Amino acid sequence: MSPILRVAIRARPVLRRPATVSAAWCSRRKFTTTNVRRNEHGEESFEEFSARYEKEFDGVQDVFELQRNLNNAFAYDLVPSPAVITAALKAARRVNDFPTAVRIFEGIKAKVENQGQYDEYLKELEPLREELGVMLKESMYPEAK
Template sequence: MARAYSHGLDPSEPADYDAYVAQWRSHFQKCDENFELERGLNHIFAEDWVPSVEVIEDAIKASRRLNTWATAVRVLEALEDKVPKRAQYDQYLAHLQPLLEDLGVEEAKTLGTFEPIREKRWIDRD
């Protein structure tokens, strides 16, 4: 089954890889609305390849530029799910750490858990 990659580029082909990365870097560098950011993220994470670290950097920068901190955190979650091995994710994090610190982006697991608060709406009258 042939894959339909954007503009006929196939990132699994060495000749197309650089052009494919350049296309998505350009997309994230230029996007000026959340819809375009989310569309690009959906596309790169739906492909059969793990996005390059440069594409991830630009996606996180775009998230912060558009003031969507939660999306930046979700990029890391999507990346963690996408990589085949934990060691590869750790390599991404090591490379991205200065950027993440600069932009104030954290992994979701470092944020802790959030328990819903339920209000007692009745009073026991015994």
């Protein structure tokens, strides 16, 4: 072995447990890799969920808040109601964020179970979409066949 390599090996610090932490404490402590999620809202109905997120989107003042609320709303195992989507689209217009408005419809498409449900959302939100000038990704970038 070369002398340089020997020095490098000897220079490694030896990792030891501090004397203040007992081995018994470490064995009693159960560490896991999963986080325990605490829901501050408890069990809430779909109507309460919708009302809460409508209120959240009505108070949005910047793009970060808008995107955070969208991430939180779409994280649940449900599709937000058209009223929540309307509030989100108005918030996107208020903070002048066109890309996020387009992404809202992509999120809806990903969350619904089938194309028929997506078409119902589009039909319900079409007047607002036209009023705000929000285009769909499908119309901007049609798939090549």
